[in-house]
Amino acid sequence: MKIALYGQKFGKKNIPYLNQFIGYASNNSIDIYIEKSFLNILNSFEELKNLNFPVFSHHKELTKDFSLMFTFGGDGTILSAITLIRDSGIPIVGVNTGNLGFLATFNKDVFVKKIDQIFNKKLLLMQRSLLCVETSIKKNNKKFFNFALNEIVILRKETVSMITIDAYIDNEFLTSYWADGLIISTPTGSTGYSLSCGGPIISPDNKNFVLTPISPHNLFSRPLIISDQQNVHLKIHSRVKYYSLSMDTRLISMNQENELYIKKAPFYIYLLQEGGNTYYKTLREKLLWGIDQRN
Known part of the structure; x- marks a missing residue:
């Protein structure tokens, strides 16, 4: 062995x-x-x-x-x-x-x-789903490991002003989040950053993701649970040129012209329990x- x-x-x-x-x-x-x-x-x-x-x-x-x-x-x-x-x-x-x-x-x-x-x-061998993120502009981006077990987070960078995140689910416009950022979490990550921002706890055997805004300015902007078979498309608008993209423990800077496409990863992580x-x-x-x- x-x-x-x-x-x-x-x-x-x-x-x-x-x-x-x-x-x-x-x-x-x-x-x-x-x-x-x-x-x-x-x-x-x-x-x-x-x-x-x-x-x-x-x-x-x-x-x-x-x-x-x-x-x-x-x-x-x-x-x-x-x-x-x-x-x-x-x-x-x-x-x-x-x-x-x-x-x-x-x-x-x-x-x-x-x-x-x-x-x-x-x-017990526990199967956990992951998120995968792709970017619209690839030629200027350094190659990075674009998967996350817990969550993918979009955050404002180098500004105290809110950013605007236009969200689309399966190409249908959902809403514009006016907030400090947005968390897209797996069931595994639902007890992490998403929970601290008011998101629900989702048991790992559920086939869902949750979108949780960070300090939203709109009082009616609340966490949304979606099927993990759905695709999320995000357009980010900011007063400065860049925003931050976090994937679990990894943080990179992105040009706001770079749109994000998030979906379920084609593989699983296995945890012995x-x-x-x-x-x-x-x-x-x-x-x-x-x-x-x-x-």
């Missing part, structure tokens, strides 16, 4: 869990490949400086013969890992060494206890539902 390891930072308190993981892999003839920058971080610790594993640094090196990718961090680490996973179909095991952990659902203790079940893939750790249980625990704050 061949597996990949990825992370963006690492705390010393997590070293015992990593050592147990590496020991298990070694005893079971599992080949470990570590993302190059993450290996440099691990080697900065005295206890881990002698780690000697093959590395990868590009998505083309993650071939389909990899059985799993393990991410050490939080949800942001998984979002970053997707730029390497892409359409390879390699399932992700998110080990939560971060904070909230909506996607990275294995806490460190559970991860160690369930390691046999993880490697034997006896846990503990059987008893359901989506609704995660909501209760992470959002403190049912907790009496008076106590």
Whole structure:
């Protein structure tokens, strides 16, 4: 078996869990490949400086013969890992060494206890849809990974004035949003930025997207849920030349003449999840539902 390891930072308190993981892999003839920058971080610790594993640094090196990718961090680490996973179909095991952990659902203790079940893939494999964005002007744009698991966000840039976003659904004019920006979110991302802007929570098995305006000036401008089979076309108008386009953790500057075309991506991301750790249980625990704050 061949597996990949990825992370963006690492705390010393997590070293015992990593050592147990590496020991298990070694005893079971599992080949470990570590993302190059993450290996440099691990080697900065005295206890881990002698780690000697093959590395990868590009998505083309993650071939389909990899059985799993393990991410050490939080949800942001998984979002970053997707730029390497892409359409390879390699399932992700998110080990939560971060904070909230909506996607990275294995806490460190559970991860160690369930390691046999993880490697034997006896846990739940969750399929998550993504968004894809195309631009109307391509020749001057740098090539970028144009997919997002959580959300695509259009934001005003270098101005305190609102921007205007003309939105079309399947070529039919919907409305003009006068706002600081607009969020187009997947069900996975509905508990993120969209939620903080008043958007609904959508369970991941729904085949929907949600359009959530950011600080809209029109009081009747509210989040809208649409089918993920529909295409969204956006035209942006601003007092300055550029606006910002965010795709999960990645932010780029776009000329306002550049229109956006957003649709469902032609592939899915797969997350391995503990059987008893359901989506609704995660909501209760992470959002403190049912907790009496008076106590």
